[in-house]
Amino acid sequence: SAVISQKPSRDICQRGTSLTIQCQVDSQVTMMFWYRQQPGQSLTLIATANQGSEATYESGFVIDKFPISRPNLTFSTLTVSNMSPEDSSIYLCSAGTGEGTDTQYFGPGTRLTVL
Amino acid sequence: AQSVAQPEDQVNVAEGNPLTVKCTYSVSGNPYLFWYVQYPNRGLQFLLKYITGDNLVKGSYGFEAEFNKSQTSFHLKKPSALVSDSALYFCAVSLLYGNNRLAFGKGNQVVVIP
Numbered sequence: 400s401a402v403i404s405q406k407p408s409r410d411i412c413q414r415g416t417s418l419t420i421q422c423q424v425d426s427q428v429t430m431m432f433w434y435r436q437q438p439g440q441s442l443t444l445i446a447t448a449n450q451g452s453e454a455t456y457e458s459g460f461v462i463d464k465f466p467i468s469r470p471n472l473t474f475s476t477l478t479v480s481n482m483s484p485e486d487s488s489i490y491l492c493s494a495g496t497g498e499g500t501d502t503q504y505f506g507p508g509t510r511l512t513v514l
Numbered sequence: 515a516q517s518v519a520q521p522e523d524q525v526n527v528a529e530g531n532p533l534t535v536k537c538t539y540s541v542s543g544n545p546y547l548f549w550y551v552q553y554p555n556r557g558l559q560f561l562l563k564y565i566t567g568d569n570l571v572k573g574s575y576g577f578e579a580e581f582n583k584s585q586t587s588f589h590l591k592k593p594s595a596l597v598s599d600s601a602l603y604f605c606a607v608s609l610l611y612g613n614n615r616l617a618f619g620k621g622n623q624v625v626v627i628p
Contacts, residue, residue, distance in 0.1 A: 400560070430614060441604065442558075442618045491557055499546050499608040500565045503616060505558040 401426050401494050403506035411512045412482055419478045420509045422492035427472035430497040433465070436489040436508070445490075448475050449497075482513045516541045518588075518605045520619035528627050533595040535622050537588045537605030546608035547588040548616065549579055553601045561603075564588060575599070595626045 402425040412418050422431065430449055434442040446454040446467055454467040468476045479486050489510050495503040518539045527533050539545050546565055550558040562573025569581045579590045590603060605619040 403557075405557075432615070441620045442616075444615055444617075447615060493558075495614045497614045499614055500563075501614050502548070502560050502563060503614065504560060505550075507557040510555075 400502070401428060401504045403492060403494055403504055405492060405506040405509050407509060408507065409510040409512075411514060414483050414513055416482055417478055417480045418482065418511060419476050420490055420492075420511075422475045422477070422506055424473045424494045428494040428496065429472075430495050431469060431475040432493045432495070432503065433467065433475075433477045434491045434493065436491060438487070442491065445477070479511065482511075484513045487511055487513045516545075516607045516609050516617055518547070518607045518617065518619040520603075520605055520622050522622055524623045524625060526625045526627060527595045529597055530594050533590075533592040533599065533624065533626070535590040535603045535605075535624060537590065537619060539586050539588060539605075539607050541607060545581075545588075547579075547581065548606040548608070549573065549577070549588075549590050550604045550606065551575075551601050552604065552621075558604065561590070595624075597626045597628050600624055600626045 404423045406421045433445040436442050444457050445460045446456045448454045448467050448469040450469050466478045489508045491508045493503040493505045495501045548563045549561040562571050564571050564581045572578045577592050602621050604621045606616045609615040
């Protein structure tokens with residue numbers, strides 16, 4: 400199984416600013432995923448990041464708000480841009496092979512509070 | 515569209531009693547089903563999955579799940595609950611078309627009472 404770390408673990412930010420979250424995997428993986436977990440809610444997929452190509456965004460999420468980088472097979476970043484209090488959530492990254500039967504392993508999450 | 519439903523909000527169980535967390539699914543084709551657990555202030559931890567084969571799947575920490583095709587269910591079970599099992603449990607289905615994307619249920623808070 401992959402071991403995934405995220406930085407920062409938590410942050411408190413002012414509205415209108417941006418925060419970049421880093422996700423590091425201890426082995427090379429094909430696909431990385433970014434999820435949002437709003438307070439008391441389930442996980443919602445933001446986008447899928449495949450190395451060497453543009454991220455694929457789910458309905459309701461746009462690149463201008465959540466730009467993603469995937470420079471290599473072990474690393475990805477998610478930026479939350481022009482933040483508002485509604486962006487206060489836990490942001491989790493996960494990694495997998497891209498096969499439907501594969502297990503995704505998750506990072507510990509980044510708890511973001513926007514004031 | 516693939517989806518899972520977790521009908522209960524919270525499951526309360528006395529320590530030592532059997533624990534069941536319910537999940538039903540809706541998929542076209544063969545379902546790939548997963549259970550994850552989230553402890554406070556921590557990420558999701560994988561418990562088990564059903565891909566094919568034996569309907570009873572055994573996983574981590576003494577948990578198991580039973581796949582029932584006729585009832586479209588994948589309930590998580592543990593014969594004897596521990597206080598440390600108190601956590602948030604998520605059922606998920608793999609979206610067959612789209613690179614292993616997962617769709618999660620709303621989650622169930624499990625409270626094990628000493």
